[in-house]
Amino acid sequence: MSAPQKLPRWAELGLLPLINLAAALLLSGLVVKILGESPWAAFKLLASGAFGTQEGIGYTLYYATNFIFTGLGVAVAYHAGLFNIGCEGQAYIGGLGSGLIALWLGDRAPFFVVLPIAIVAGAAFGAAWALIPAWLQARRGSHIVITTIMFNFIAASLMTYLLVNVLIKPGQQSPESREFGPQAMLPAAHELFAKIGITFSPSPLNLAFAIALLASALVWVLVWRTRWGYALRVVGQNPSAAVYAGISPSRIIIQAMLLSGALAGGLGLNELLGSQHRILIDFPGGAGFVGIAVALMGRNHPIGILVSAVLFGALAQGGAQLAFDMPKINRDMVVVIQGLVILFCGALENVFRAPLALLFRAKGEK
Amino acid sequence: MDKHLSTPTPSSASPSVPALELRAIDKRFGSVHANRTVSFAVAPGSIHGLIGENGAGKSTLMNIVYGFHRADSGEIRVNGRSVEITSPQEAIAAGIGMVHQHFMLVENFTVLENVVLGVEGGALLAGGLARARTELERLARDYALDVPLDAVVSELPVGLQQRVEILKALYRGAQILILDEPTAVLTPQEADALFRMLRRLRDEGKSVVLVTHKLREIMAITDRVTVMRQGAIVAEVATATTSPRELAEKMVGRAVLLRVDKSLAQPGATLLAVRDLDVRDRLGVARVKGVSFDLRAGEIVGLAGVSGNGQSELLEALAGIRFPTRGSITLQNHDLIRERLDPRQRRALGLAHVPEDRLRMGVVANFSAEDNAILGYHDRATYNPGALLDRAAIRAACEGKMAAHDVRPPMPSLRISAFSGGNQQKLVLAREIDVDPRVLLIGQPTRGVDIGAIEFIHKKLVALRDAGKALLIVSVELDEILGLADRILVMNAGEIVGELLRADATEEKIGLMMAGIDSRAGFSPPTESGLKSALPQT
Numbered sequence: 012m013s014a015p016q017k018l019p020r021w022a023e024l025g026l027l028p029l030i031n032l033a034a035a036l037l038l039s040g041l042v043v044k045i046l047g048e049s050p051w052a053a054f055k056l057l058a059s060g061a062f063g064t065q066e067g068i069g070y071t072l073y074y075a076t077n078f079i080f081t082g083l084g085v086a087v088a089y090h091a092g093l094f095n096i097g098c099e100g101q102a103y104i105g106g107l108g109s110g111l112i113a114l115w116l117g118d119r120a121p122f123f124v125v126l127p128i129a130i131v132a133g134a135a136f137g138a139a140w141a142l143i144p145a146w147l148q149a150r151r152g153s154h155i156v157i158t159t160i161m162f163n164f165i166a167a168s169l170m171t172y173l174l175v176n177v178l179i180k181p182g183q184q185s186p187e188s189r190e191f192g193p194q195a196m197l198p199a200a201h202e203l204f205a206k207i208g209i210t211f212s213p214s215p216l217n218l219a220f221a222i223a224l225l226a227s228a229l230v231w232v233l234v235w236r237t238r239w240g241y242a243l244r245v246v247g248q249n250p251s252a253a254v255y256a257g258i259s260p261s262r263i264i265i266q267a268m269l270l271s272g273a274l275a276g277g278l279g280l281n282e283l284l285g286s287q288h289r290i291l292i293d294f295p296g297g298a299g300f301v302g303i304a305v306a307l308m309g310r311n312h313p314i315g316i317l318v319s320a321v322l323f324g325a326l327a328q329g330g331a332q333l334a335f336d337m338p339k340i341n342r343d344m345v346v347v348i349q350g351l352v353i354l355f356c357g358a359l360e361n362v363f364r365a366p367l368a369l370l371f372r373a374k375g376e377k
Numbered sequence: 378m379d380k381h382l383s384t385p386t387p388s389s390a391s392p393s394v395p396a397l398e399l400r401a402i403d404k405r406f407g408s409v410h411a412n413r414t415v416s417f418a419v420a421p422g423s424i425h426g427l428i429g430e431n432g433a434g435k436s437t438l439m440n441i442v443y444g445f446h447r448a449d450s451g452e453i454r455v456n457g458r459s460v461e462i463t464s465p466q467e468a469i470a471a472g473i474g475m476v477h478q479h480f481m482l483v484e485n486f487t488v489l490e491n492v493v494l495g496v497e498g499g500a501l502l503a504g505g506l507a508r509a510r511t512e513l514e515r516l517a518r519d520y521a522l523d524v525p526l527d528a529v530v531s532e533l534p535v536g537l538q539q540r541v542e543i544l545k546a547l548y549r550g551a552q553i554l555i556l557d558e559p560t561a562v563l564t565p566q567e568a569d570a571l572f573r574m575l576r577r578l579r580d581e582g583k584s585v586v587l588v589t590h591k592l593r594e595i596m597a598i599t600d601r602v603t604v605m606r607q608g609a610i611v612a613e614v615a616t617a618t619t620s621p622r623e624l625a626e627k628m629v630g631r632a633v634l635l636r637v638d639k640s641l642a643q644p645g646a647t648l649l650a651v652r653d654l655d656v657r658d659r660l661g662v663a664r665v666k667g668v669s670f671d672l673r674a675g676e677i678v679g680l681a682g683v684s685g686n687g688q689s690e691l692l693e694a695l696a697g698i699r700f701p702t703r704g705s706i707t708l709q710n711h712d713l714i715r716e717r718l719d720p721r722q723r724r725a726l727g728l729a730h731v732p733e734d735r736l737r738m739g740v741v742a743n744f745s746a747e748d749n750a751i752l753g754y755h756d757r758a759t760y761n762p763g764a765l766l767d768r769a770a771i772r773a774a775c776e777g778k779m780a781a782h783d784v785r786p787p788m789p790s791l792r793i794s795a796f797s798g799g800n801q802q803k804l805v806l807a808r809e810i811d812v813d814p815r816v817l818l819i820g821q822p823t824r825g826v827d828i829g830a831i832e833f834i835h836k837k838l839v840a841l842r843d844a845g846k847a848l849l850i851v852s853v854e855l856d857e858i859l860g861l862a863d864r865i866l867v868m869n870a871g872e873i874v875g876e877l878l879r880a881d882a883t884e885e886k887i888g889l890m891m892a893g894i895d896s897r898a899g900f901s902p903p904t905e906s907g908l909k910s911a912l913p914q915t
Contacts, residue, residue, distance in 0.1 A: 236765045238756045245752065248741045254698055255730070255738045256753035257721025372406075 018368055024315065028308055028356060030363045032322070035355040039348040046339045053333060053340065060332025061325035067332070069200060069214025075317075075324030076216075076281040077102075077295070079223040081302025082320050083230050084137075084275035086311035088155075090234055091267035092247035097144060097159025098275040099299025100166030101137040105276020107170065108136025110188065110283045110290035114178075117192025125195050129284060130222070130277075137276020138269040140166060145268030149261035155268070163299070174292055188290040197285040219281035226277060227313040233270075243267055275299060301349075308356040319356075326352065394457040396421040396584040397442070397473070397553045402451035404437055411437040412448070413609040419553065421456075424575060424585040426595040426616065429605035430628055430827035435588050438605070439555050443475045444468040455553070474546025475555040480538050484531040488524050489513070492545050509548065516547050520577050536567030543574070554578065555586045560594060566683065572598045590628075590827060592621040593856070604628055629829050639839045642863035645674035648847040649695075649728070649816045654704035656690045656871075664690035665701070666871040672816055672847035677838065679862025680851045683891050687871035688851045689733055692820050695849070696730035697723045698738075708816065724753060729809035731802075733820030733851065739805045740793045747775035747789035750808050778807035783833060799830030806834060810841060817841060820851045822861075835861060855884060867891055 018027065040050030061071045081098040088095035095101075109129040116125045144158035174186035200216040234240040246253045246263040253260050282294045301323050308322075309315025330345030355362075395418035404412040411434045419425040429435050440446045442453060444462045453460055455471045462468050468475070482491050489506060492513060498505040510526060517523050524533075524540050533541070539559060546554055556575075560568040575585050575598060587599060595602050596616060604612040604627045612627045626632055649672040656665035665687045672678055682688050693699040695706060697713065697720040706713040709726050716722075720730065732738040740749045751760055751771055760771055775789035782803045784796070793801055802823070809817065822838065823831040838861060842848055852858050858865060865882050867875040867890035875890040 232765070236768075238761055238766060241748070241751075241755045241766065244744075245741055248743050249737075251738045252741050252752060255696070255720060255732055256755070257697070257719045257724065259719070 018364065018371060022367065022371065024310060024312075027363060027367065028315075028319075030367070031308075031355040031359070032352065034363070035348070035351040038355075039351050042344070042347060043340065046344070048337055048339050053337060056333045056336050057326075057329035059329075060336075061329035065212035066214050067328055069212065069216040070328040070331075071321065071324040072200075072220055073214060073216040073281070073286065073324070074327040075320040076220045076223045076285075077278050077298040078301050078305045078320035078323050079227060079316060080277035080281070081275050081295075081299050082305035082309060082316040083226060083302075083313065084271040084273075084299075085302045085306035086309070086313075086316060087230060087234070087243075087274060088267055088271040089306060089311045090240075090243050090247045091264055092250070093148065093155050093264060093267060093271075095141070095159055095268065095271050096156050096303065097141065097162045097299070098271070098302045099295050099297065100159070100163035101140045101272040101275035102278035102295040102299050103163075103166045103170055103293075104140040105133045105137025105272065106279025106283050106294055107173070107290065108276065109133035109279040110191075113191040113195030113284055114188060114290070117195030119192070120194060122194045126197070129195065130280065133276040133279045134273035135276075137272040137274070139272070141268040141272025141275075142265070145265045148268070149264040167293070171292065174290065178290055186292050191284065191288045195284055196288050197280065199285075215286040217281065217285035219277070219285040222280060223277065224317075226274060227317055230274070231313040239266075275302070304353040304357055308352075322352075323349070393420070395419055395454070396423075396456060397586070398454040398457075399438070399442070400452040400454065402438065402441060402448045402453075404434075404441060404446060404448050406437075410608050412441070413607075414451070415605075415608075415610055416451075417603050417610060417613060419584045419586055420601070421584055422579055422582045423600040424579050424587060424598055426599035426602035427586055427588045427605065428590060428592070428595050428602060428624060428628060430590060430829065433605040433628070434608040435605055436557060437608075439475065439557060439586070439588055442468065442473060443555065469549045469551070472550055472552040473555065474543075474549060474551025474553070476539065476542040476546060476557065476559060478558040480542055482530045482538060482541060485529060487527050487529055488533070488541050488544075489526045491530055491541055492548050494545075496549060512548060513544060516544060520547070520574065520581065522547075522574060534567070536563055536570060539563070539567075539571065540574070551583070553584045553586065555588065557588045558590070559587070560589070560591065568594070592624055592828075595624065596621055606630055625828055629827075637835045637839060637860040639861075640843070642676045642842065644676040644863070645845065647671045647673050648708070649849075650705075650707040651695070652705045652707075654691070654694060654706065655702045656687070656694045656699055657702050658690065664871050665694065668704070668868075668871075668873050670866055670873065670876075672849055674815075674845045674847050675842055676863045677842050677848040677850060677861050679858035679865045680849060680868060681855060681858045681865055681887050681891060682868035684853050686868045686891075688868050689820070690871075691868070692730075692733065692818055692849075692851050695818055696720055696728070696732075721753065721756070724812070724814070727813075727815035729812065729814035729817050731805055731809050731817070731819040731822065733824070735798070735801060735805060735824070740801060742792075742794040744793060745790050746779070746784075746793050746796065746804060747771050749793045750775040750778055750789070750804060752808065754808070754812060774811075778804060778811055781811075782807040782837070797827065797830075798825035799827045799834075802826050802834065803830060806837065810837070814846065816847045816849070818849050818851075821854075822850060822852060823854070823857060855887060858887075859884065 036054065040054065043050045043053045060067055062068055081102055084098045084101065085095055109132055112125065112129040112132045116128065140162060144155055144162055147153035147158050148155040171186070174188070178188040179186055180189040197218040199213065200220070201211040201213045203218070204211040234243060242253070242258045242263055245256060245258055246260045250260045253263070278295055278298055283290060287294060305316055305319045305323055308319040326345065326349050330342070330348065333340055334342045334345055398418040400416050402412050402415045415438055427435050437446060441448045442462065444464045444467055447463060453462055455473070460471045462471060483494065486494070489509060493505050493509045498508065513526060522540055522544055524537055524544060530538060530541060543554065559571060563571060579585055587594065589595060599616045602614060602616050602619065602624065603610055604624060606628060652669045654665055654668040655663065658664050668691060680688050680691070690699060694701045697718060701714055704714060708723070708728055711718065711726060713723060736742060741752065751774070754760070759774070760767055772789050776787065778784065779787040779789065784800050784803045784807065796804070819838070822834055826834065838848060850858065850861055859882065863879050865877045865879065865887060866873050867887055869891060877886065
């Protein structure tokens with residue numbers, strides 16, 4: 012029948028994504044082969060680039076931090092039944108909020124004051140950017156997919172305007188702000204490790220990773236262990252039942268989108284305060300869109316999101332290594348591999364479900 | 378042929394080859410033995426009932442016949458010929474048609490387009506549509522199956538949509554028609570029209586298999602009836618030689634109480650007062666007009682009416698899901714309308730609600746039983762000692778409800794959709810009465826619920842009444858209203874057109890009121906309730 016096949020939980024959450032990933036890598040290998048390189052060598056380069064050195068691991072987790080923030084953002088909206096395509100724009104504007112605080116307070120307040128204010132400002136700006144699409148969806152029924160996509164473009168234009176005309180460092184060509192003051196820079200992982208006597212190769216990995224982990228834990232508690240999370244999931248699963256239960260779907264939709272935007276806004280901590288130390292053009296770099304794939308592959312669960320964020324971080328880092336070491340493979344090829352992973356883990360996730368379900372049924376019947 | 382005599386055994390016709398014969402069909406789903414060597418035969422030109430509780434294996438068996446499932450072993454024979462059916466296409470080719478409980482129609486296509494869907498007969502539509510039109514007009518004539526061919530399906534009432542499904546099957550050449558719970562979505566009038574249609578089909582030599590759990594339908598229309606229980610056939614008899622009680626006992630496997638046992642009501646103080654209530658739908662059409670009534674402690678009030686005459690809207694307005702445009706609802710000295718209290722606030726005042734459509738509103742299908750057991754009460758202090766939900770308390774509460782209401786299996790972590798309709802309903806009911814409400818609104822208390830559970834639910838409702846609660850029951854099953862209610866309100870076109878004490882009520886009196894013929898006020902013509910409610914009143 013056409014009903015979705017039921018799989019055991021471990022297969023649903025573990026085996027199926029692994030099979031999908033393997034299929035994506037297999038197809039990628041074929042492309043590599045066609046390009047005239049050895050797939051196995053390419054795969055080894057990719058893996059060792061991502062996980063082979065401390066520096067590689069640092070970069071992988073640094074990229075993953077961005078994807079955790081945006082992945083969580085997508086997931087929270089998803090639990091309210093909303094497809095938030097706008098994490099890219101929300102991260103962009105959210106980063107502006109953190110960046111402005113960093114510019115303002117970075118050289119006049121201590122770090123422990125700057126950090127919380129920057130976090131709150133990033134969350135508030137990201138949430139604000141989600142508010143209008145949320146309000147339009149909740150009160151006017153304008154589809155959130157459309158409005159959030161459009162808000163990505165508005166965010167991009169707004170940021171370009173601000174960076175070119177307002178925030179640009181005087182006497183400079185490239186549209187970037189001046190550097191943040193030292194109190195607005197998140198400590199890098201290797202610096203933190205050095206303090207407790209562990210040497211770790213320098214990389215952009217920074218305190219924002221820990222903040223992302225904390226955010227994941229908070230999202231889990233909020234969604235699965237609080238009455239608000241319960242209401243959120245009821246609205247996402249069955250809005251009629253929500254109304255019946257006295258839960259206001261429009262209120263939950265707005266709240267969920269605010270939280271979604273706030274989480275996406277966390278990206279600025281990692282990218283700006285943690286690594287670039289200034290506001291610059293297009294700093295989210297597509298992480299908002301990768302976040303959709305991360306949430307999808309991670310089944311909108313914080314643990315799944317962590318795992319898939321690390322995977323996509325590894326693809327980004329290992330891919331850069333691959334492009335560097337294999338002349339026939341350029342960065343675009345890495346994007347192709349990412350695309351294949353998204354295709355198999357997201358769009359085609361049901362391709363292997365049916366045969367797998369048959370297999371389990373056959374086993375069950377014996 | 379003896380078809381027209383409508384005797385239960387047309388097999389006296391010379392070649393007594395069954396139209397459809399199943400031989401030793403066996404099917405397992407994992408550890409569930411859904412069909413245990415089931416054999417039965419449907420005579421040509423007969424209506425054969427297949428009856429059993431939810432989960433007895435009826436649907437599985439019919440899905441095997443229609444090619445949705447494959448039997449592990451056994452044989453299907455059509456007109457004495459063994460056939461291999463692995464897909465619905467092969468079933469159709471063998472002359473088998475099926476009308477599902479949930480229609481498989483493209484809502485924004487016309488009737489004609491729906492019927493030719495998949496058998497267009499060529500790349501261009503025009504020729505096929507023209508041929509189909511002629512053929513459908515012939516079918517409509519032959520079987521009294523009138524449907525406006527150019528109407529868009531979504532605008533047709535449910536009864537006509539079902540007719541489209543039947544036409545679809547006939548257009549594909551079905552000689553054997555399987556109907557799965559066909560009356561579940563129909564008003565009594567629509568059901569009667571369906572039965573007339575089925576008799577006509579039988580008289581024209583078609584065979585009909587009617588899958589249902591409603592005894593009344595079996596008795597009313599079938600020639601023979603097969604009873605299934607736990608995957609096996611437990612009886613096959615000529616309908617004329619059996620009784621509802623006997624069938625019910627065979628279905629459930631023990632003696633059942635078809636009539637509700639209750640003493641005379643002792644109504645007390647008024648708990649809920651409704652005055653001049655007007656409700657409009659989203660399009661501004663008046664659905665409830667100037668309704669006033671009281672609910673008193675210790676009585677069950679039944680709200681009867683043809684489906685679509687405002688009962689659902691009234692119930693939702695009382696529960697706080699819709700906001701009335703006028704009127705007042707008074708509960709515990711609060712005017713629920715003026716204070717704009719939402720369902721949660723109304724629950725806090727002791728107003729519980731079991732919704733009419735359980736799956737659409739009463740439960741969240743993907744949630745576990747325990748999570749469903751707190752829906753609407755999820756923010757109560759019992760489950761929220763601090764900022765976080767107390768999962769242990771939620772589980773314990775669910776276990777308690779399951780034990781008290783005999784919900785099976787008693788597994789709080791199991792997804793609610795894995796429970797049978799009856800057990801889902803028992804859990805919903807448990808959720809709503811566990812908080813000890815003053816007033817209970819109950820829509821379709823036993824819709825999609827098997828007989829064993831119906832008996833249990835009815836007993837519970839009477840017990841609640843005897844405990845001094847006020848109950849309002851909305852049901853499309855007139856039998857249920859007559860069985861449970863102490864006082865009966867009848868709705869027609871959004872108004873309450875009559876009120877009867879149970880002792881004065883007869884099916885006929887209520888039926889006349891339901892049709893809008895009030896003995897006091899004379900005939901009141903149906904108002905602008907639109908095509909949907911106007912058409913089925915044939």
